[in-house]
Amino acid sequence: xxxxxxxxxxxxxxEVICGFLESGKTTLIQHILEQDYMEQYHKILILQxxxxxxxxxxxxxxxxxxxxxxxxxxxxxxxxxxxxxxAELEPDLILVEYNGTWPxxxxxxVRLPDDYKIDKILFCADASTxxxxxxxxxxxxxxxxxxxxxxxxxxxxxxxxxxKAGVKNNNRDAELLFNDKSADQYLxxxxxxxxIQKENHIRSRNRISVMISLIxxxxxxxxxxxxxxxxxxxxxxxxxxxxxxMQAVPFLLIGAFVxxxxxxxxxxxxxxxxxxxxxxxGIPLALILGFFFPICDCGIVPIASRLTQKGVxxxxxxxxxxxxxxxxxxxxxxxxxxxxxxPQYALCRIGLGALVALLAGFVLSVIHIKSGNVxxxxxxxxxxxxxxxxxxxxxxxxGKIESVFLIAGQEFFNxxxxxxxGSLTCSILQQSIPVSxxxxxxxxxxxxxxxxxxxxxxxxxxxxSNAFIGRSFLNIFPTAAVMGFIVMGxxxxxxxxxxxxxxxxxxxxxxxxxxxxxxxxxxxLLFSAMLKGGSL
Amino acid sequence: xxxxxxxxxxxxxxxxxxxxALFVYALIxxxxxxxxxxxxxxxxxxxxxxxxxxxxxxxxxxxxPKHNARPLKNILLIVPxxxxxxxxxxxxxxxxxxxxxxxxxxxNASSFAQSCVSSQDKGVVIPDSASSEDDIGIDTSTSPxxxxxxxxxxxxxxISDEQFANWYTDINENMKKYEGKTIKMKGQVFRxxxxxxxxxxxxxxxxxxxxxxxxxxxxxxxSDKVSxxxxxxxxxxxxxxKIENYQDQTMPVCYVTKIEKADKAKEDYIYxxx
Numbered sequence: 001x002x003x004x005x006x007x008x009x010x011x012x013x014x015e016v017i018c019g020f021l022e023s024g025k026t027t028l029i030q031h032i033l034e035q036d037y038m039e040q041y042h043k044i045l046i047l048q049x050x051x052x053x054x055x056x057x058x059x060x061x062x063x064x065x066x067x068x069x070x071x072x073x074x075x076x077x078x079x080x081x082x083x084x085x086x087a088e089l090e091p092d093l094i095l096v097e098y099n100g101t102w103p104x105x106x107x108x109x110v111r112l113p114d115d116y117k118i119d120k121i122l123f124c125a126d127a128s129t130x131x132x133x134x135x136x137x138x139x140x141x142x143x144x145x146x147x148x149x150x151x152x153x154x155x156x157x158x159x160x161x162x163x164k165a166g167v168k169n170n171n172r173d174a175e176l177l178f179n180d181k182s183a184d185q186y187l188x189x190x191x192x193x194x195x196i197q198k199e200n201h202i203r204s205r206n207r208i209s210v211m212i213s214l215i216x217x218x219x220x221x222x223x224x225x226x227x228x229x230x231x232x233x234x235x236x237x238x239x240x241x242x243x244x245x246m247q248a249v250p251f252l253l254i255g256a257f258v259x260x261x262x263x264x265x266x267x268x269x270x271x272x273x274x275x276x277x278x279x280x281x282g283i284p285l286a287l288i289l290g291f292f293f294p295i296c297d298c299g300i301v302p303i304a305s306r307l308t309q310k311g312v313x314x315x316x317x318x319x320x321x322x323x324x325x326x327x328x329x330x331x332x333x334x335x336x337x338x339x340x341x342x343p344q345y346a347l348c349r350i351g352l353g354a355l356v357a358l359l360a361g362f363v364l365s366v367i368h369i370k371s372g373n374v375x376x377x378x379x380x381x382x383x384x385x386x387x388x389x390x391x392x393x394x395x396x397x398x399g400k401i402e403s404v405f406l407i408a409g410q411e412f413f414n415x416x417x418x419x420x421x422g423s424l425t426c427s428i429l430q431q432s433i434p435v436s437x438x439x440x441x442x443x444x445x446x447x448x449x450x451x452x453x454x455x456x457x458x459x460x461x462x463x464x465s466n467a468f469i470g471r472s473f474l475n476i477f478p479t480a481a482v483m484g485f486i487v488m489g490x491x492x493x494x495x496x497x498x499x500x501x502x503x504x505x506x507x508x509x510x511x512x513x514x515x516x517x518x519x520x521x522x523x524x525l526l527f528s529a530m531l532k533g534g535s536l
Numbered sequence: 537x538x539x540x541x542x543x544x545x546x547x548x549x550x551x552x553x554x555x556x557a558l559f560v561y562a563l564i565x566x567x568x569x570x571x572x573x574x575x576x577x578x579x580x581x582x583x584x585x586x587x588x589x590x591x592x593x594x595x596x597x598x599x600x601p602k603h604n605a606r607p608l609k610n611i612l613l614i615v616p617x618x619x620x621x622x623x624x625x626x627x628x629x630x631x632x633x634x635x636x637x638x639x640x641x642x643x644n645a646s647s648f649a650q651s652c653v654s655s656q657d658k659g660v661v662i663p664d665s666a667s668s669e670d671d672i673g674i675d676t677s678t679s680p681x682x683x684x685x686x687x688x689x690x691x692x693x694x695i696s697d698e699q700f701a702n703w704y705t706d707i708n709e710n711m712k713k714y715e716g717k718t719i720k721m722k723g724q725v726f727r728x729x730x731x732x733x734x735x736x737x738x739x740x741x742x743x744x745x746x747x748x749x750x751x752x753x754x755x756x757x758x759s760d761k762v763s764x765x766x767x768x769x770x771x772x773x774x775x776x777x778k779i780e781n782y783q784d785q786t787m788p789v790c791y792v793t794k795i796e797k798a799d800k801a802k803e804d805y806i807y808x809x810x
Contacts (some may be wrong), residue, residue, distance in 0.1 A: 016603075108601035121603050147603035173604060235626035238619045243571040243747030245616050246562075249555075250579035253586045337576075340744060340808070402593055409590035413548055417612045424615070427748065471745060 012092055012116045015191070016107065018144045019124035020100035020133060024154040026054040028124055029095050033061040035184075037192040045091040047071060049099040067091070074102045079111040086113045093191075101140055104147045120190055123148040123174075127156040127163060134166050142170055150175035152183055161505070233431060240427035247468050248419055251334045253412060255463075258330060260407035264400050283361045286316040287354055290323030300324045301500055308504075318512070319361035325463035325490035326353035335486070338467035345483075349467075352487045352523065359519045360512075425455070426469050448481035449524050453517070456489035463490035480528030484520065492516050544605035545598035551613050552591035558620060559584035570625050572746045573807050687717070692774065694720040700740050701806045704753050711779055711788045719790060720774040722798050723754050725765045730783075736762045738773045740806045750805065756782065759792030770798040 017025050029046060032038065039062045046056070046068045056068060067089060071077060085091065094116075098107065108118065123144060125133075130153070133141055145151070151167050153160075156178050167174055177183040189195050304321035308314060325331065327350045339345040452473065456466070470486040477485075490496075492513060500509050559580050562568040568580060685703055687693045693714075695703050700721070707714050723738030739754035757773055765771055775792040782789060 104603065105601050108603055118603065149604055171604075173606070232626070235623055238623045239571065239626055239747040242616060242620055243745075246559075246568065246572045246580065247576050247746050250576070250583040250586075253583050257586065338745060340575075405590050405593040406597065408586075409548065409552070409594050412587075412590065413551075413610050413613070417610065420612045420616060468745060471749065474749075 012086070012094060012113075013119040014094045014096060014112075014116060015119055016096045016098050016104075016121040017124060018098040018100060018104065018121065018148070020126075020137075020141070021050065022053060023100070023124040023126050024152070025050075025097050025124045026056065027154075028122070028152065029097060030054070030056055030060075032095065032187060032191065033063060033066060035187070035191070036062055037188070037194075038063045040193050041093045043067065043089060043091040043093075045069060045085060045089055045094045047094060047096045049074075049077075049097055049102065074099065074106050077107055077110055082110065082112050082116060086116070098144075100144070104144050108147070120150070121148045123151045125151060125153050125163075127153040127178075130163055130166060145170050145174075147171075148174050150177055150186055152177045237427045237431045240431065241423055244423040244426060244469055245419065247337075248423065251330065251468075252415055252419060253408070255330055256408040256411035256415070257404065260404045260411060263407055264404050282313060282316040283319050283358065283365070286320040286361070287323050287357060290320045290357065291327055291350075291354075292329065301496055305500070305504065313365075315361040315365040318364055319357050322357040322360055322491045322516075323353060326357065326487055328463075331463050331467070331490075335467040338471040345467075345486075348483055348527075349487055352483060352527065353491075356487065356491065356516070356519055356523060359523075360515055363515050363519070364512075422466075422469060426473065429455075429473075446525070448477045449484050449521065449528070452477055452481040452485040453488055453492070453520065456485045457493050466490065478528065478531075480524055480531055483527060484524040488516070488520050488524075492520070542598050542600055542602040542605050543607040544602060544609060545594055547607040548610060549591045549594045549598055551610060551617075552587045552594070554617055555613075556584045556587040556591065558617060559587070567625065570747065570804065573743050575807075576745075692718045692720050695722070697722065697801045697803065697806075701742065701753075701808050704740075704742075704755075704806075705808070707755065707777075707788055711777075711786075714777045714788060715779050716776065718774065718776050718793070719755075720772060721755070722770065722772050722801060725762070725767050725769045725771055726752050726754060727767055732758075734758050734760050734762060736765070738771055740801070741804065743805045743807050753806070755788055755790050757790040757792050759795060761792065761795050765795070765797075770800050772796050772798040 017028055019025050026048075033044070033056075038044070041063055043065045044063050044067070046066065048068060048070045049072075051070070058066065071081075085094070096107070098104070104121070112118070121144075145167065148171065151174050153163055153176070156163075160176075160178050163178075164176060167176060175186060177186055189199065300321050304317045307317040307320065332346050332350065335346040335349050336343060455473075466489045467486055470482045470489075473482050473485060497509055497513070500512075559568075562571070563577060563580055563584070568574075568577065572580070684706070685693045685695050685699050700723075703721075721738055723740050726737040726739035727735075728737075736757055737752065737754040738757060739752035741750050742753045743750055755777075757775060759775070772795070773790065773792055774794040775790040777788045777790055779786060780789045781787075
């Protein structure tokens with residue numbers, strides 16, 4: 001006999017609740033079991049992998065057939081256990097109170113019975129100790145945090161931003177729940193039978209529409225060669241698209257490797273000491289260091305945030321952040337390659353980059369914002385560090401080299417998406433905007449600069465390869481505007497702002513954006529005025 | 537149900553391997569020359585090797601299961617691979633030519649302004665009539681080693697395919713040197729809407745970096761006989777060079793004495809090397 005559960009399917013869901021001791025796991029399970037809708041489950045099993053301080057109180061539970069089982073050792077979690085559970089108990093819901101010190105993959109790896117499924121993994125955290133644990137437990141907590149669907153904070157007071165950043169740095173997709181109400185809503189969505197059914201309906205409908213659109217795209221793509229002439233536009237665009245990508249990818253990889261190398265081998269403390277060495281030399285030094293720092297803009301944001309955290313004054317850190325991606329050796333090399341035989345482009349890039357960065361640093365030091373006021377959080381790990389890489393960084397040279405490759409790979413994938421979008425946009429623009437559009441005298445100065453800054457902002461192309469993309473814009477836009485694209489792109493783009501928002505307050509980011517725009521516009525207008533007389 | 541692997545990471549590994557393989561294939565089959573300048577081949581080899589190494593290292597870790605893995609996170613990277621495989625190689629061509637600017641290198645302020653405005657209009661792909669799959673048995677040892685074109689005993693200077701790029705740069709920089717000389721050159725018939733009936737440019741498409749910056753390069757030719765040749769026909773053009781002022785620009789113009797059909801050049805594009 002099959003025991004059909006409330007979903008009408010013979011499925012057993014496993015919900016995992018993890019987190020450290022005293023993070024409120026038991027309380028959460030108790031809370032779940034006290035919900036009215038829990039009554040509808042036939043049998044609920046609680047697997048407790050840790051002895052909590054709080055005891056379960058059966059009296060207030062809505063469901064009357066709740067079984068509690070304790071597991072003391074992690075090796076006991078294996079296929080046999082679940083097979084036994086299935087044979088003896090036949091629960092339709094299993095709540096696992098997972099030990100905070102066991103790696104989560106021990107559970108994920110287990111071969112479950114066919115109709116058993118790990119549904120959600122929740123992470124309970126005590127808001128007051130979260131930061132401390134984050135810093136001191138290393139991979140233990142990151143490992144679990146990386147795998148969770150939602151994080152539930154208990155005892156929240158005051159500012160959530162710190163917590164938000166801490167989680168989001170490691171797990172972008174995790175839902176954050178700060179109060180009981182949002183937590184209840186979240187729980188209902190996957191535990192309340194009516195809600196699940198609703199969800200399933202929506203999902204299956206979505207799946208059908210996704211399938212249909214996929215088939216359409218598929219048919220469309222495969223019939224392209226048939227419409228040979230009609231789709232000449234697409235073919236032409238494709239050539240340009242692939243051309244840009246093929247020359248951008250190697251440079252993106254170089255950037256990723258250098259960044260990964262620095263991340264693994266150069267301790268941040270060394271950097272901090274350099275910046276704070278002299279009172280007046282700070283900003284120029286930051287500029288010069290940025291100049292020699294072969295890292296791309298995606299890698300520089302976390303470093304700049306960390307520098308700010310560790311006490312480097314804000315203007316210095318910002319100058320460093322702005323200057324490094326715009327004019328480091330890798331970038332200069334790629335600019336030289338993008339504009340062969342025309343070193344003046346690289347020189348202009350360095351000059352303008354330095355100018356904008358310096359002016360921004362100057363403005364920041366004049367308006368005197370304190371570092372403490374702009375930070376939302378402690379910086380934890382860098383943009384692409386996963387728990388995998390943090391784990392092996394401390395394990396000798398071999399492990400370090402390994403993590404260089406892994407971080408480089410992650411960085412490549414993080415930026416790869418933006419490059420694909422960027423070059424696609426660029427090739428379509430190039431093939432569809434008629435040149436005459438910009439040939440009017442008025443459109444030669446102000447509008448192209450604005451357009452290029454906008455394009456740079458949205459395309460978020462990595463600094464190591466944006467010279468190539470800028471180069472291809474040269475056919476449509478005047479040089480000054482293209483320089484604007486190349487120089488400002490790495491300083492002010494969507495990806496960077498996203499990454500910055502994990503560490504800096506939104507208000508500060510807004511301010512920085514406005515400052516940069518206010519500086520960039522006059523600078524590039526002046527530059528294009530200068531070009532009128534001279535040559536480039 | 538079991539989870540043995542991290543589908544997200546595994547998908548990345550697959551992408552890396554495929555990308556690496558595509559790069560190697562493009563390099564070995566010389567198809568890469570349709571997209572990028574041969575000078576970047578070294579970088580492409582590096583990219584292929586690096587991607588392969590990254591994939592190998594990631595493979596080791598992709599068997600640690602992850603709960604909320606999102607394999608489709610990097611689906612966008614599939615797009616260029618698909619288009620690279622299924623959309624056949626075409627030739628990007630432009631509708632405008634800018635005289636005197638050797639693709640990307642601007643010599644003076646006035647031509648700079650001009651190249652900005654007129655260098656590339658809407659590109660049009662010409663179906664590669666010659667057969668698109670096999671035509672690229674390219675020998676990429678381009679111009680730098682090839683000697684400058686010399687006059688033969690009849691006083692005709694023949695420009696070979698390999699010499700075209702260097703010769704084109706040279707004639708625009710030192711046009712006086714060529715004044716009154718008889719030149720024989722090969723190119724594809726190119727017309728702009730502003731051309732007179734008896735004007736064509738036997739043009740070669742030049743690549744500076746990648747397919748995005750392909751530009752037609754050539755000398756304006758005048759002859760009554762040119763009208764019988766269609767756009768993009770390959771022709772040998774022989775004629776005398778005169779220096780003229782054409783649309784406010786001093787440039788060499790070739791007065792054609794002989795024009796004949798030619799075979800397609802071995803390489804689709806010419807490459808400027810610096």
